[in-house]
Amino acid sequence: xxxxxxxxxxxxxxxxxxxxxxxxxxxxxxxxxxxxxxxxxxxxxxxxxxxxxxxxxxxxxxxxxxxxxxxxxxxxxxxxxxxxxxxxxxxxxxxxxxxxxxxxxxxxx
Amino acid sequence: xxxxxxxxxxxxxxxxxxxxxxxxxxxxxxxxxxxxxxxxxxxxxxxxxxxxxxxxxxxxxxxxxxxxxxxxxxxxxxxxxxxxxxxxxxxxxxxxxxxxxxxxxxxxxxxxxxxxx
Numbered sequence: 001x002x003x004x005x006x007x008x009x010x011x012x013x014x015x016x017x018x019x020x021x022x023x024x025x026x027x028x029x030x031x032x033x034x035x036x037x038x039x040x041x042x043x044x045x046x047x048x049x050x051x052x053x054x055x056x057x058x059x060x061x062x063x064x065x066x067x068x069x070x071x072x073x074x075x076x077x078x079x080x081x082x083x084x085x086x087x088x089x090x091x092x093x094x095x096x097x098x099x100x101x102x103x104x105x106x107x108x109x
Numbered sequence: 110x111x112x113x114x115x116x117x118x119x120x121x122x123x124x125x126x127x128x129x130x131x132x133x134x135x136x137x138x139x140x141x142x143x144x145x146x147x148x149x150x151x152x153x154x155x156x157x158x159x160x161x162x163x164x165x166x167x168x169x170x171x172x173x174x175x176x177x178x179x180x181x182x183x184x185x186x187x188x189x190x191x192x193x194x195x196x197x198x199x200x201x202x203x204x205x206x207x208x209x210x211x212x213x214x215x216x217x218x219x220x221x222x223x224x225x226x
Contacts, residue, residue: 002152032214032215034217040219040220041202041217041218041219041220042153042202042217043217044214044215044216044217047214087152087153089153089215095141095158095206096143096155096158097143097155097215098155099152099153099154099155100152101151101152102151102152
């Protein structure tokens with residue numbers, strides 16, 4: 001039931017782009033994206049509801065393909081502050097969110 | 110956005126003692142809160158769903174008698190780790206859904222780092 005995230009880790013230079021993918025074997029009601037920095041709790045980025053929507057948050061945007069049960073998080077012109085571990089969480093109608101294993105993103109100056 | 114607080118932020122205790130962790134929603138009422146556990150460099154593992162006024166729903170493999178959850182009010186849920194052992198050392202994070210938000214967003218507390226000696 002745990003969604004699968006890829007890649008496991010990414011190293012970028014400041015200003016480069018990245019894509020983080022999240023896929024599930026179950027039909028999804030929503031997908032939630034969070035970013036966690038070392039030693040801190042996860043911070044909410046965005047939620048995507050079924051309907052195949054796409055959302056944006058500053059230079060971070062995401063898409064949700066309901067039919068493919070997949071979501072992707074897009075980071076454009078990455079900044080040093082984007083470093084951290086990104087988790088996708090999926091909800092299949094049971095009101096609880098199950099998180100993937102995370103994607104570690106490291107931005108080099 | 111909505112705020113969820115946890116107390117304490119860090120606790121160190123001796124093996125065999127019990128530890129209570131509080132989770133509060135500060136500016137909204139949460140009928141449902143969630144408790145997660147996270148080991149270093151690992152994902153967030155859902156332990157249980159805390160329901161106001163009723164019993165918590167535990168995930169498979171989580172011991173109900175070891176991790177006692179009480180959701181006494183619409184703004185407070187507590188997790189008590191009973192007879193703690195070193196293997197219970199972990200980062201415990203609660204979250205609460207804001208029913209007033211248009212998208213029913215789930216917000217996390219700052220977490221509680223438990224170390225059992």
